[in-house]
Each structure stands twice: as structure tokens, then as C-alpha cells.
Amino acid sequence: MTKEQWAKIAEELQSYFPRVQFKYQDTVITVTRERDGESRTVLVVYFDGKWRGAWGDEKHKDYNPATRLFWFEKKKRLYPAKRAAKIEKELGKRRAREYFPRLYDSISAWLPFFSSSTSLIRQFKKAEGLVWLREQEEEQ
Numbered sequence: 001m002t003k004e005q006w007a008k009i010a011e012e013l014q015s016y017f018p019r020v021q022f023k024y025q026d027t028v029i030t031v032t033r034e035r036d037g038e039s040r041t042v043l044v045v046y047f048d049g050k051w052r053g054a055w056g057d058e059k060h061k062d063y064n065p066a067t068r069l070f071w072f073e074k075k076k077r078l079y080p081a082k083r084a085a086k087i088e089k090e091l092g093k094r095r096a097r098e099y100f101p102r103l104y105d106s107i108s109a110w111l112p113f114f115s116s117s118t119s120l121i122r123q124f125k126k127a128e129g130l131v132w133l134r135e136q137e138e139e140q
Contacts, residue, residue, distance in 0.1 A: 005132055006121060013043060013117035021133040022124070028133070029070055031120065036113070043114040045070050056110030069127045071110040072119065078105050 012018050013031065022029040030046040045051065047066060055064035056071055079087070084103050088096040096103055114120040124130060 001125075001130065001132060006125065009132065010117055010121055013120065018043075023131045023133055024066065024069070024127060024129060027066060029066075029130075043117060043120050045112040045114070045120075051112045056112075067110045067112075070124065071112050072114050072123065073108050074111050075106050075108045078102055078107065 009020055012020055013033075016033065018031065018033050020031045022031075027047050028049070030049060031043055032046070033041050034044050036042045047055070047064065047070075052062060054060040054062040056067045057063060077084075079100070087100060087103065091099065114123070
């Protein structure tokens with residue numbers, strides 16, 4: 001896809017109620033803006049008109065590998081940096097690693113929600129073979 005196409009997509013995604021569709025292999029990917037609370041909206045990514053939380057979990061039987069390309073990776077540390085520093089200071093580095101072996105580890109989850117259009121576009125640009133369906137409709 002060209003820079004001009006991505007610029008049009010970005011403009012459309014920043015509107016109040018966007019609905020942008022892409023095609024990737026045999027899957028239609030739809031992006032819409034939906035409410036997330038009283039005053040916050042997010043961009044939601046659907047595969048063939050639906051999404052399931054299990055698709056983002058590699059250990060689940062319904063895992064969908066396309067989530068790695070089109071969903072947002074949310075990372076969270078097991079222990080906040082401030083608490084990890086306090087534990088390390090009180091116990092010392094060696095004991096902290098002994099008693100808390102995962103002190104500096106983090107967990108990640110793949111979610112179909114993006115808070116901004118720029119982060120969504122940055123993620124989608126990585127996918128090779130992505131086709132914007134609106135452009136195809138205009139050409140026909």
C-alpha cells in the first residue's frame with residue numbers, strides 16, 4: 001500500500017465513527033471506533049466481523065496467529081519497578097533473585113483495542129499482503 005493510501009486511512013480512522021476494512025489472505029479485517037467507558041473511545045479490530053479474547057492466547061485451542069499482526073500487545077511487569085527496587089534494596093541482589101526469581105519478568109497479552117490511529121497504522125504496516133477494501137470498491 002502507498003503512503004497516500006495510509007494517509008487516507010489515517011484521516012478516516014480519526015473521524016468519529018470510522019469503519020475501515022482490509023483483506024489479508026482469506027480474512028476480512030474491520031476496524032471501528034467504539035466507546036470504552038463514558039468519555040473514551042478505542043479502535044477495535046475484528047476478524048470476519050467478530051473477535052474473541054482466546055484468539056490472542058497462544059496456549060488456547062482457538063489461538064489465531066493473525067492476532068500477532070493486527071492486535072495490540074499489552075505488556076505489564078509482574079512487579080512494578082518501584083516495588084522491585086525496594087525488594088532488591090531490602091534483600092540485596094542475590095537474595096532478591098533467590099526468593100523472587102521472576103522479579104523483573106513481564107507478561108504480555110494481545111488485545112484487539114488500539115487507543116490511537118497512529119499506533120494501529122504502525123502495527124498494520126508490518127503486514128505484507130494487506131489490501132484496503134475501499135480502494136478496490138472505488139476502482140470498480
